[in-house]
Amino acid sequence: xxxxxxxxxxxxxxxxxxxxxxxxxxxxxxxxxxxxxxxxxxxxxxxxxxxxxxxxxxxxxxxxxxxxxxxxxxxxxxxxxxxxxxxxxxxxxxxxxxxxxxxxxxxxxxxxxxxxxxxxxxxxxxxxxxxxxxxxxxxxxxxxxxxxxxxxxxxxxxxxxxxxxxxxxxxxxxxxxxxxxxxxxxxxxxxxxxxxxxxxxxxxxxxxxxxxxxxxxxxxxxxxxxxxxxxxxxxxxxxxxxxxxxxxxxx
Amino acid sequence: xxxxxxxxxxxxxxxxxxxxxxxxxxxxxxxxxxxxxxxxxxxxxxxxxxxxxxxxxxxxxxxxxxxxxxxxxxxxxxxxxxxxxxxxxxxxxxxxxxxxxxxxxxxxxxxxxxxxxxxxxxxxxxxxxxxxxxxxxxxxxxxxxxxxxxxxxxxxxxxxxxxxxxxxxxxxxxxxxxxxxxxxxxxxxxxxxxxxxxxxxxxxxxxxxxxxxxxxxxxxxxxxxxxxxxxxxxxxxxxxxxxxxxxxxxxxxxxxxxxxxxxxxxxxxxxxxxxxxxxxxxxxxxxxxxxxxxxxxxxxxxxxxxxxxxxxxxxxxxxxxxxxxxxxxxxxxx
Numbered sequence: 001x002x003x004x005x006x007x008x009x010x011x012x013x014x015x016x017x018x019x020x021x022x023x024x025x026x027x028x029x030x031x032x033x034x035x036x037x038x039x040x041x042x043x044x045x046x047x048x049x050x051x052x053x054x055x056x057x058x059x060x061x062x063x064x065x066x067x068x069x070x071x072x073x074x075x076x077x078x079x080x081x082x083x084x085x086x087x088x089x090x091x092x093x094x095x096x097x098x099x100x101x102x103x104x105x106x107x108x109x110x111x112x113x114x115x116x117x118x119x120x121x122x123x124x125x126x127x128x129x130x131x132x133x134x135x136x137x138x139x140x141x142x143x144x145x146x147x148x149x150x151x152x153x154x155x156x157x158x159x160x161x162x163x164x165x166x167x168x169x170x171x172x173x174x175x176x177x178x179x180x181x182x183x184x185x186x187x188x189x190x191x192x193x194x195x196x197x198x199x200x201x202x203x204x205x206x207x208x209x210x211x212x213x214x215x216x217x218x219x220x221x222x223x224x225x226x227x228x229x230x231x232x233x234x235x236x237x238x239x240x241x242x243x244x245x246x247x248x249x250x251x
Numbered sequence: 252x253x254x255x256x257x258x259x260x261x262x263x264x265x266x267x268x269x270x271x272x273x274x275x276x277x278x279x280x281x282x283x284x285x286x287x288x289x290x291x292x293x294x295x296x297x298x299x300x301x302x303x304x305x306x307x308x309x310x311x312x313x314x315x316x317x318x319x320x321x322x323x324x325x326x327x328x329x330x331x332x333x334x335x336x337x338x339x340x341x342x343x344x345x346x347x348x349x350x351x352x353x354x355x356x357x358x359x360x361x362x363x364x365x366x367x368x369x370x371x372x373x374x375x376x377x378x379x380x381x382x383x384x385x386x387x388x389x390x391x392x393x394x395x396x397x398x399x400x401x402x403x404x405x406x407x408x409x410x411x412x413x414x415x416x417x418x419x420x421x422x423x424x425x426x427x428x429x430x431x432x433x434x435x436x437x438x439x440x441x442x443x444x445x446x447x448x449x450x451x452x453x454x455x456x457x458x459x460x461x462x463x464x465x466x467x468x469x470x471x472x473x474x475x476x477x478x479x480x481x482x483x484x485x486x487x488x489x490x491x492x493x494x495x496x497x498x499x500x501x502x503x504x505x506x507x508x509x510x511x512x513x514x515x516x517x518x519x520x521x522x523x524x525x526x527x528x529x530x531x532x533x534x535x536x537x538x539x540x541x542x543x544x545x546x547x548x549x550x551x552x553x554x555x556x557x558x559x560x561x562x563x564x565x566x567x568x569x570x571x572x573x574x575x576x577x578x579x580x581x582x583x584x585x
Contacts, residue, residue: 104417116353163299186444200296
C-alpha cells in the first residue's frame with residue numbers, strides 16, 4: 001500500500017533540477033505560469049520559446065517525453081472544449097476545410113490550448129522531479145499556512161489507502177454481480193460512499209489518537225530543515241527570468 | 252470542471268485568488284473551532300475521502316456519466332469550515348501534483364468548486380432543515396441539487412467578466428446550466444443516500460444532523476415513559492444559520508452588483524447587433540476581443556482603472572462578508 005500515486009508522479013533522479021530546494025522550484029513554476037498567462041496570444045514565437053525552455057528543463061532533469069505526454073491526458077476534456085470554441089464562437093467567420101469557423105474563436109482556442117498546455121507541462125515537470133511531501137514542505141517555507149500544509153500532508157499520506165479501500169469495495173460489488181447502468185444503481189454506489197466516509201473518519205480518529213500518544217501538540221516537528229542558497233535560487237528562477245525576457249523582447 | 256491556465260485573463264485569476272485566500276484563511280480559523288487539534292488528521296482524511304469519491308463515476312443519462320463535486324457532501328458531513336478546507340486541499344493537490352487545473356487558475360477553482368458549492372449547499376441545507384423540521388435527507392438532496400448549478404452559474408459570470416473566448420454568455424449559461432442541472436440531480440441523489448447511510452450507522456458523525464436527534468425515552472414495564480433530557484452539547488450546530496445566510500447574502504449582493512453593472516452595458520451591444528448586421532463584427536470585437544488585449548486602455552468599454560477599483564471593492568466585500576460570518580459565529584458560541 002506504500003506504492004501508488006507517489007511513484008507514478010515522482011521520477012527519482014539526481015539531476016540539478018531534482019536537487020533544487022522545493023520552494024525555489026515552486027516559486028519558479030508559479031512565476032513561469034503567470035508570465036505565460038500574461039503573454040498576449042498574438043506572439044506566437046514567444047510561446048514557442050516557452051516550450052523550448054520547458055523542453056530544456058525536461059532534458060536537464062532527464063524526464064522522458066513519453067512520460068510527460070502520458071500525464072498530459074489530464075488535459076483532454078479542455079482540449080475538446082477548445083476545439084468547440086471556433087465552431088460556436090461569435091464574430092467574423094472564415095472557412096477552413098469546408099467548416100465555417102469564427103476567427104476570434106480560433107484565436108481563443110489557440111490561446112487556451114497554448115497556455116493550458118504550457119501550464120500542464122510545467123506542473124508535470126515539477127511533480128516529476130520533486131517528491132510530493134517535499135513540495136509541501138517547500139510550500140510551507142513559502143508561507144503557506146502550516147495547518148493547510150499539515151492537512152495536505154495527511155491527505156497525501158492516506159489518499160492511496162482510501163482509494164485502495166474504495167477499489168476493494170468496487171471489487172466486492174462487482175464480484176457480486178453489480179454493474180452501474182443508470183440512476184437506479186446510484187443508491188448502491190452512494191451506500192459504498194457512506195461506508196467509505198465512516199471508515200475514513202474513524203481512521204482519522206485512530207490516527208489522531210496514535211499521534212497524541214506520541215506527543216502531538218498541534219505542531220508537526222520539522223525533521224530536516226531545507227534552506228536554499230542564493231545560487232540555488234538563481235538556478236531555479238532562471239526559468240521565469242528567461243521567460244520574462246522573452247516576453248519583454250516580443251513587444 | 253477544473254479550469255486550466257489561460258482560460259481566464261490575469262486580472263480575474265488574481266481577484267479570484269484573493270477571494271479564495273480570504274475564504275481559506277477564515278475557514279482555517281473556523282475549522283480549528285470545529286475540530287481543535289484534531290483538525291490536521293481529520294480534515295486530511297476527509298480530504299482523501301473527497302478525492303476518492305470524486306473518482307466515483309455515476310451514469311447520468313444514456314452514455315454520459317458525471318462525478319461528484321462533493322462540496323455539499325463535505326459541508327453536511329463535517330461542517331462548512333472544514334468542508335471548504337477539504338475542498339481547497341483537494342483542489343490544491345490535484346492542481347500541483349496531478350496537473351489537473353492550472354496553477355494560476357487555482358484561485359478560480361477553489362472559489363467555484365470549494366467556496367461556492369459549500370456555502371450554497373450548506374445554506375440551503377440549513378434552511379431546509381429549519382423549515383422542514385429535521386428532514387436531513389431531503390435537505391441534503393436540495394442543498395447539493397442547488398449547489399452544482401450555482402457553481403456553474405458563478406463560473407459563467409466569471410467567464411463573462413474575464414473569459415478569453417468569444418462565446419455568447421447566453422450560450423455558455425445555457426450549456427453549463429443544462430449539463431450541471433443533470434449533474435446536480437445525480438450529485439443530489441448520491442449525497443442524500445450517502446448522508447442517510449452514514450446517519451443510519453453513525454448519526455453522531457453527521458455534522459449537519461447534530462442537535463436534531465430525538466431525546467431518549469425510557470419506557471417502564473408498567474407503561475410509564477420518562478424523557479431523558481439531552482445533555483447540552485458543547486459543539487451543537489444550531490444557531491449558525493444566520494451568519495451563513497448573511498455570508499451567502501453578501502456573496503449574492505456582490506455577484507448581483509457585478510452582473511447588473513456589466514448587464515447595463517451589454518444590451519446596447521445586443522441591440523446594435525440586432526439592428527445592424529454590419530455592426531456585428533465591430534460590436535463583438537469590442538465586447539470580447541479587447542478583453543484579452545492588455546494594450547487596450549479599456550475593458551469592454553470600461554476604463555481599466557474603474558474595473559480594477561470595482562474588482563478590489565468586490566474582493567473586499569466578499570472578504571468582509573466571510574469575515575463577518577466567522578465573527579458572528581464566535582459571538583453565538585460565546
